Amino acid sequence: MAMRAPSALIVLLLVGAFSSVIPYTRPPPRDTLFIGRADYESPTTPEQVHVSVVGQNQMRISWVTDDPASATVDYGTSSGTYTSSAMANTTSYSYESYQSGQIYDAVIGPLQPSTVYYYRCSGDSSLEFNFTTPPAQFPVNLVIIGDLGQTGWTQTTLQHIAASNYDMLLLPGDLSYADYDEPRWDSYGRLVEPLASQRPWMMTAGNHDVEKKVPPAPFTAYNARWRMPFEQSGSDSNLFYSFNVAGVHVIMLCSYTAFDEDSDQYAWLQNDLQSVDRAATPWVFVLLHAPWYNSNYAHQGEEASVGMKQAMEGLVYQYSVDVVFAGHVHAYERFTRVYNGEADNCGPVYITIGDGGNREGLATDYMDPQPEISLFREASFGHGELDIFNGTTAFWTWHRNDDDESVVADSVWLTTLASNPNCSSS
Incomplete structure (x- = not known):
C-alpha cells in the first residue's frame, strides 16, 4: 500500500x-433505494455475498439463496481454479408474513495474508467472486x-x-x-x-x-x-x-x-x-x-x-x-x-x-x-x-x-x- x-x-x-467547520452548501435529499432480485437469476443463485474475518487466517463467506442449494464454498488463488472447499452452515427465519431465504455461512482457511482468493458459492458454479485478505x-x-x-x-x-x-x-x-x-x-x-x-x-x-x-x-x-x-x-x-x-x-x-x-x-x-x-x-x-x-x-x-x-x-x-x-x-x-x-x-x-x-x-x-x-x-x-x-x-x-x-x-x-x-x- x-x-x-x-x-x-x-x-x-x-x-x-x-x-x-468548513463552509459547505448541502445539496437536496436523494431517493431511498430498493434493490430487487434480478428476474433472470435462478432461485439457487447466490446473492448478498459478503465476507468477514475469523481469527488470524480464516474468512467467513456469507450468502443467501431463495431455494436451498448445496452448501459449500470452493476457493483458490487462481481464477477458475479451486483447490479447497468448505461446508456451510444454513439458517433461515420468519417474521410475520416474511420468510427469509436460505442464509449460509462457511469459514474457509487457513489463508495467506495480503492475497487475492477466488471463490464460488454453491448454487451457481459460473458465478465467481474474489476477496483480498x-x-x-x-x-x-x-x-x-x-x-x-x-x-x-x-x-x-x-x-x-x-x-x-x-x-x-x-x-x-x-x-x-x-x-x-x-x-x-x-x-x-x-x-x-x-x-x-x-x-x-x-x-x-x-x-x-x-x-x-x-x-x-x-x-x-x-x-x-x-x-x-x-x-x-x-x-x-x-x-x-x-x-x-x-x-x-x-x-x-x-x-x-x-x-x-x-x-x-x-x-x-x-x-x-x-x-x-x-x-x-x-x-x-x-x-x-x-x-x-x-x-x-x-x-x-x-x-x-x-x-x-x-x-x-x-x-x-x-x-x-x-x-x-x-x-x-x-x-x-x-x-x-x-x-x-x-x-x-x-x-x-x-x-x-x-x-x-x-x-x-x-x-x-x-x-x-x-x-x-x-x-x-x-x-x-x-x-x-x-x-x-x-x-x-x-x-x-x-x-x-x-x-x-x-x-x-x-x-x-x-x-x-x-x-x-x-x-x-x-
Missing part, C-alpha cells in the same frame, strides 16, 4: 487542525462508516469507498434501516455486495437493526445475516466481540443490550481489555453505535449513550483505548482525547461518523458555542479512512461524500497511547 506524499499530509493536517502487519488501511442505509447518498459513499485502497471496513451500527420491513434486509445485502464480497466488513448493531415487533428476538435478522466472530474472543453474543488485524485490536460493543457493571457485556469487555497484548497489537479501537460524546442536539440524553458511558468509560480509559468510533448522530464530529468530560492526554479520541447515507437525513443542529473538547464538526454525509503506518503512528481523514466527490474535509495525525509512558494500559 502506497503512503501519501508527506507534503499532502501536512496540508491535510493543517486543514483539520485550524478549521472547526488483510495484511498480517503494518501498514493497514481501515474504512469506518456508520448509519449507511440505502439512499442516493449511500451510493455515493460506496463509490468513494470502492475507489480507496482499503483493507477492511468497520461499521458501528445501523446497516439497512429495515426497521422490521424485512425485504429491505435483502435489498441492503444486494446493494453492498460488490464491496462486501471483496473486503471483510466487520460491524456491530444499531437501533435501526432491531426488530421492534416481537417475536422474533430483537436482533434476529442482524444475527442471521451478519454473523461475526464472537466465539473466538470469548463472547457469547454476536452483538459484542473483538478481533485483531495487522497490529490492531478492534472491540465491537452493543449500545442496545445490557451494559451495566453486572452485565455479560461489561464482564466480557473487562476480560477482553485485560488480555490485550499491546506489544502485539499496540492500537486498540472501540466501536459502538450511540456516542458517549456529542455536541449535536440530536440524541442527547439517551440511556444508550449516557448509561453506557457511565458504566464503561472508566474501563476504556484504564486500558488506554486509542479511539472510540460511534454512529447514531447523522453527522461527523471529532473530539480531542477526553476522559470524564474534559481533555485528557491519556483518554481516547472520540469520533462520531453516523453519516453514511441514511434515509432520515442529516443532524444539522449543533450546540453553540462549540465545546472546547470538540475540534471539528459538520453535518454532511461522508466516510472515514484510518491509515495505520506502524505501531505508533496513524493518519485519520474524513471524506465529505455528499457532493459526489470524495473531498477530505478533516484530518489528524494519531499516536498510540501504548507509546505514552504516562498512560496506563493495565
Whole structure:
C-alpha cells in the first residue's frame, strides 16, 4: 500500500487542525433505494455475498439463496481454479408474513495474508467472486462508516469507498434501516455486495437493526445475516466481540443490550481489555453505535449513550483505548482525547461518523458555542479512512461524500497511547 506524499499530509493536517467547520452548501435529499432480485437469476443463485474475518487466517463467506442449494464454498488463488472447499452452515427465519431465504455461512482457511482468493458459492458454479485478505502487519488501511442505509447518498459513499485502497471496513451500527420491513434486509445485502464480497466488513448493531415487533428476538435478522466472530474472543453474543488485524485490536460493543457493571457485556469487555497484548497489537479501537460524546442536539440524553458511558468509560480509559468510533448522530464530529468530560492526554479520541447515507437525513443542529473538547464538526454525509503506518503512528481523514466527490474535509495525525509512558494500559 502506497503512503501519501508527506507534503499532502501536512496540508491535510493543517486543514483539520485550524478549521472547526468548513463552509459547505448541502445539496437536496436523494431517493431511498430498493434493490430487487434480478428476474433472470435462478432461485439457487447466490446473492448478498459478503465476507468477514475469523481469527488470524480464516474468512467467513456469507450468502443467501431463495431455494436451498448445496452448501459449500470452493476457493483458490487462481481464477477458475479451486483447490479447497468448505461446508456451510444454513439458517433461515420468519417474521410475520416474511420468510427469509436460505442464509449460509462457511469459514474457509487457513489463508495467506495480503492475497487475492477466488471463490464460488454453491448454487451457481459460473458465478465467481474474489476477496483480498488483510495484511498480517503494518501498514493497514481501515474504512469506518456508520448509519449507511440505502439512499442516493449511500451510493455515493460506496463509490468513494470502492475507489480507496482499503483493507477492511468497520461499521458501528445501523446497516439497512429495515426497521422490521424485512425485504429491505435483502435489498441492503444486494446493494453492498460488490464491496462486501471483496473486503471483510466487520460491524456491530444499531437501533435501526432491531426488530421492534416481537417475536422474533430483537436482533434476529442482524444475527442471521451478519454473523461475526464472537466465539473466538470469548463472547457469547454476536452483538459484542473483538478481533485483531495487522497490529490492531478492534472491540465491537452493543449500545442496545445490557451494559451495566453486572452485565455479560461489561464482564466480557473487562476480560477482553485485560488480555490485550499491546506489544502485539499496540492500537486498540472501540466501536459502538450511540456516542458517549456529542455536541449535536440530536440524541442527547439517551440511556444508550449516557448509561453506557457511565458504566464503561472508566474501563476504556484504564486500558488506554486509542479511539472510540460511534454512529447514531447523522453527522461527523471529532473530539480531542477526553476522559470524564474534559481533555485528557491519556483518554481516547472520540469520533462520531453516523453519516453514511441514511434515509432520515442529516443532524444539522449543533450546540453553540462549540465545546472546547470538540475540534471539528459538520453535518454532511461522508466516510472515514484510518491509515495505520506502524505501531505508533496513524493518519485519520474524513471524506465529505455528499457532493459526489470524495473531498477530505478533516484530518489528524494519531499516536498510540501504548507509546505514552504516562498512560496506563493495565
